[in-house]
Amino acid sequence: MKAQSSSLMISAAALCLSAGLSSAETIRWGGSTDLNSLDPYSYGSTFTLSFLNHVYEGLVRYDADLQIQPALAERWEMMSDSVWRFHLRKGVTFHDGAEFTAEDVMASLARVSHEKSPLRGNLPAYKSAKVIDDHTIDIELTGAYPLLLNDLTNIFIFDAGWLKANNSEEPTDVTAGVEGYATFNANGTGPFKIAERVPDTRTSMVVNEAWWDTPAHNVTRIEFTPIASAATRVAALLSGEIDFVEGAPVQDLPRLKAADNVTVIEGNALRTIMFGFNRRPELADGRTNPFNELKLRQAVAHAIDAELIHKRVMRGASRVAGTLVAPQIPGYDAALDAPIDYDADLARSLIKEAGAEGFAFQLTCSYDLWVNEEEICSAVVSMLTRVGLQPTLDIGPRANQMPKLTKGDADMFIFGWANEPMLDSYSILVQTVHSKSGTAGVFNWGNWSYPEWDTLIDKAAVELDRDTRLGYQTEVLKGARDEMLFVPLHQQPMAWAVSSKVEYVLQQADNKPRHWLTRIK
Numbered sequence: 300m301k302a303q304s305s306s307l308m309i310s311a312a313a314l315c316l317s318a319g320l321s322s323a324e325t326i327r328w329g330g331s332t333d334l335n336s337l338d339p340y341s342y343g344s345t346f347t348l349s350f351l352n353h354v355y356e357g358l359v360r361y362d363a364d365l366q367i368q369p370a371l372a373e374r375w376e377m378m379s380d381s382v383w384r385f386h387l388r389k390g391v392t393f394h395d396g397a398e399f400t401a402e403d404v405m406a407s408l409a410r411v412s413h414e415k416s417p418l419r420g421n422l423p424a425y426k427s428a429k430v431i432d433d434h435t436i437d438i439e440l441t442g443a444y445p446l447l448l449n450d451l452t453n454i455f456i457f458d459a460g461w462l463k464a465n466n467s468e469e470p471t472d473v474t475a476g477v478e479g480y481a482t483f484n485a486n487g488t489g490p491f492k493i494a495e496r497v498p499d500t501r502t503s504m505v506v507n508e509a510w511w512d513t514p515a516h517n518v519t520r521i522e523f524t525p526i527a528s529a530a531t532r533v534a535a536l537l538s539g540e541i542d543f544v545e546g547a548p549v550q551d552l553p554r555l556k557a558a559d560n561v562t563v564i565e566g567n568a569l570r571t572i573m574f575g576f577n578r579r580p581e582l583a584d585g586r587t588n589p590f591n592e593l594k595l596r597q598a599v600a601h602a603i604d605a606e607l608i609h610k611r612v613m614r615g616a617s618r619v620a621g622t623l624v625a626p627q628i629p630g631y632d633a634a635l636d637a638p639i640d641y642d643a644d645l646a647r648s649l650i651k652e653a654g655a656e657g658f659a660f661q662l663t664c665s666y667d668l669w670v671n672e673e674e675i676c677s678a679v680v681s682m683l684t685r686v687g688l689q690p691t692l693d694i695g696p697r698a699n700q701m702p703k704l705t706k707g708d709a710d711m712f713i714f715g716w717a718n719e720p721m722l723d724s725y726s727i728l729v730q731t732v733h734s735k736s737g738t739a740g741v742f743n744w745g746n747w748s749y750p751e752w753d754t755l756i757d758k759a760a761v762e763l764d765r766d767t768r769l770g771y772q773t774e775v776l777k778g779a780r781d782e783m784l785f786v787p788l789h790q791q792p793m794a795w796a797v798s799s800k801v802e803y804v805l806q807q808a809d810n811k812p813r814h815w816l817t818r819i820k
Contacts, residue, residue: 324517324518324519324520324800324819325518325519325520325521325522325819326518326520326521326522326542326543326801326814326817326819327522327524327540327541327542327543328521328522328523328524328541328542328543328544328545328812328814329524329526329532329535329536329540329541329543329544330346330350330523330524330525330526330544330545330546331525331526331527331529331532331544331545331546331667332346332525332527332546332667332668332697333498333499333502333525334346334347334350334351334498334502334525335347335473336471336473336478336481336482337351337354337481337482337483337484337485337493337496338467338470338471338479338481338482339351339355339418339453339455340410340411340416340417340418340455340470340471341417341470341471341472341473341481341482342417342418342472342473342474343417343418343420343421343741343742345570345717345719345809345810345811348453348455348719348720349809349810349811349812350502350523350812351455351485351487352453352455352489352811352813353489353490353491353504353521353814353815354394354485354487354489354491354492354493354504355455355456355457355485355487355488355489356370356371356455356456356487356488356489357370357371357451357452357453357454357455357456358370358371358372358375358385358387358404358451358454358456359372359375359448359451359452360452361452361720361722361809363805363807363813363816365722365807365808365809367448367449367452369388370388371387371388371391371399371404371456371488372385372386372387372388373386373387373388374386375448378437380442380443380763381426381439381440381441381442381443381444382437382438382439382440383437383438383440383447384431384435384436384437384438385404385435385436385437385438386434386435387399387400387401387404387433387434387435387436388434388511389434390511391488391511392488392509392511393458393461393486393487393488394485394486394487394488394492394507395458395461395486397458397460397461397486399456399458399488400433400434401430401431401432401433401434401435401436402430402433402459403456403457403458403459404428404436404456405428405430405436405459406457406459406462406463406468407454407455407456407457407459408422408425408428408438408454409428409468410457410462410468410469410470411454411470412425412738413469413470415469415470415472415477416470416472417470417472417473417474417741418454418470419738419741420729420730420738420739420740420741420742421450421453421454421720421730422450422451422454422738423450423729423730423738423739423760424440424441424442424444424446424447424450424760425438425440425441426439426440426441427439442760442761443761443762443763444760444761445762445763445765445768446721446723446725449720449721449722449723450720450721452720453719453720455487456487456488457481457486457487458486461486462481465479465480465481465484466479466480467479467480467481473701474701474702474705483496483498484496488510488511489507489510489815490506490507490510490512490514490516490815491504491505491506491507491521491814491815492504492505492506492507494520499525500524500525501522501523501524501525502523503520503521503522503523504520504521504523505519505520505521506518506519506520512815514815515815515816515818516814516815516816516817516818517818517819518814518815518817518818518819521814524541526541527667529546529548529550529551530551532544532546532547532548533547533548533551533554533555536555536561536796536798537554537555537558537560537561539560539798541798542797542798542800542801542819543795543796543797543798543801543804543812543817544795544796544797545795545810545812546670546794546795547563547794547795547796548670548671548794549613549614549616549670549671549792549794550614550671552565552614552616552794555796559799560798560799561796561797561798561799562796562797562799562801563794563795563796564794564795564796564797564804564806565616565792565793565794565795566792566793566806566808567617567618567625567790567791567792567793567808568625568717568790568791568792568793568808568809568810569625569627569628569717569718569719569722569790569808569809569810570625570669570715570716570717570790570791570810571620571622571623571624571625571715571716571717571787571788571789571790572617572669572670572675572713572714572715572787572788572789572790572791573620573623573713573714573715573716573785573786573787573788574599574603574662574679574711574712574713574714574785574786574788575711575712575713575714575744575745575784575785575786576590576596576599576710576711576712576745577590577707577709577710577711577745577746578590578591578745578746578747579707579745579746582660582710583707583708583709583710589653589654589655589658590660590710590711592653592654592655593782593783594649594650594652594653595649595650595653595655595658596782596783596786597649597783598645598646598647598649598650598653598655598686599646599683599688599711599783599786600639600783600786601639601640601641601642601643601645601646601649602641602643602646602682602683602685602686602688603639603641603679603682603683603786603788604641604682605619605620605638605639605641605788605789606619606638606641607641607678608675608678608679608788608789609789611678612671612674612675612678613670613671613789613791613792616792616794617670617789617790617791617792618789618790619638619788619789620636620638620787620788620789620790621635621636621637621638621639621780621787622635622636622776622780622787623716623724623727623776623779623780623785623787624716624718624724624727624776625717625718625790625808627722627808628718628722628723628724629722629723629724629765629769629772630723630724630725630728630769630772630773630776631724631773631776632773632776632777635773635776635777635780639786639787643685643686646686647686647687650686650687650688651687655688656687657687657688657689658688658689659688659689659690659691660688660689660690660691660710660711661690661691661692661693661709661710661711662676662679662680662683662690662691662692662693662710662711662712662713663693663694663700663703663704663708663709663710663711663712663713664676664692664693664694664700664712664713665694665695665696665697665699665700665701666694666695666696667696667697668697668715669713669715669791670791670792672713673694675713675788676692676694676713677692680692690711693709704744705744707744707745707746709744712744714731714744714785715791716731716742717809717810719809719811722809723772724769724772724773724776725756725759725760725768725772728752728756728759728772728775728776729756729760730742730743731743732749732752732756732775732779732784733752733753733756734747734748734749734750734753735748736753739753739756747784749778749782751778752775752778752779755771755772755774755775756771756772756775758771759771759772759775793806793808793810795812799820800819800820801817801818801819801820802818802819802820803816803817803818804816804817805817
């Protein structure tokens with residue numbers, strides 16, 4: 300069957316929504332990786348959060364066109380520049396039957412903003428909350444802040460009583476190895492309920508018949524199986540053992556497109572893949588850090604042939620990038636998006652000027668996080684070796700690699716950022732580019748610091764005029780390119796594949812499956 304573009308699938312939405320919900324069906328989902336946890340506050344994984352969005356919900360959500368719409372909050376209003384009032388939906392219950400109230404929102408905000416929360420950076424302007432009545436709550440911010448609704452799309456709401464009863468009022472943390480009841484159990488308000496969870500083996504969900512919203516799907520059960528091997532995922536799809544793959548390997552797309560029982564849906568995701576550097580005075584082994592020399596960072600950029608990686612490793616499916624955000628992200632500037640020229644001779648010259656000839660270091664990558672990550676990193680090691688550096692590939696499962704990154708033990712590392720759930724360039728700027736300070740710089744793994752950028756990012760955080768705010772953010776993105784803070788590589792491809800039993804599935808650039816909109820034939 301021929302590949303279908305996401306626009307063709309989306310055009311069927313109105314037909315699918317009006318078709319009725321007469322059938323009851325199971326969709327078998329073969330995932331490219333497992334969930335980090337059932338606790339959505341445990342780690343900032345876009346994939347895990349998108350999966351758990353079937354179980355938990357926020358006050359607001361993105362609709363099928365990535366526009367913000369009401370969810371657990373019916374409406375909201377600004378009481379002042381720093382206080383937002385949310386009027387909550389009545390008649391909503393959690394999966395255990397408990398009533399949803401403002402106390403649940405209060406407990407969830409306290410939990411996600413806790414000093415131990417890995418997701419505290421996803422709510423950077425939060426100061427406090429005040430319950431007005433059972434279905435009204437005020438959220439106070441640190442000041443004027445234009446992106447609160449964007450932030451709240453992925454701040455999922457827990458049942459306060461459930462948290463207290465299960466000693467789970469504090470968040471867990473995947474990277475620190477902190478687990479709790481919420482790691483393996485869930486109780487949300489969403490369209491599906493967790494039926495079974497066996498880490499690294501399977502996770503099953505069943506439909507929530509008491510969901511407050513009107514279902515657009517006819518799925519009654521979701522059986523999720525993590526299948527790390529791309530070849531095994533493809534074989535399972537072709538044989539009919541699974542019905543949906545959100546990570547179809549690009550090297551197998553021609554084979555999948557040729558199959559009569561499979562449809563391929565393609566696009567480019569919002570996620571930009573790039574390379575970052577340790578910017579501490581010393582590397583983890585105690586040596587003086589040459590990556591603090593701009594000429595060395597520029598040399599690395601010119602040594603990487605992004606176009607060759609696009610053609611050979613990504614089979615032409617990626618989009619070569621010159622800046623840190625995708626074109627769909629506010630703050631993007633096409634003038635910054637010119638790919639960095641591959642020039643091995645210039646790279647060698649810059650390495651010599653930087654006094655870094657023969658510099659030995661490790662490139663830290665995983666093989667189960669980004670599309671074709673191992674092949675990308677192997678290619679980059681070869682390219683950097685050719686220009687006179689001595690890189691060693693440090694590769695392993697992300698569970699092993701993430702602690703190295705968060706501790707600052709990586710010399711150079713691969714990195715990906717989709718600016719989700721905010722869908723604004725402020726996301727990468729405040730969480731990654733900004734110096735570590737409070738909720739800012741949570742993913743600043745290289746420990747860089749540019750005070751002049753911090754000032755602009757902080758100004759953007761309180762600027763309510765959109766054009767002025769985006770002007771500040773674009774200026775920082777330009778500075779990041781000039782300083783070669785990261786070496787941008789590409790927006791990674793987005794390829795899904797479904798069996799012939801699937802009638803409709805929505806694919807958007809955020810690469811998040813939304814099976815509460817999926818229909819089975």
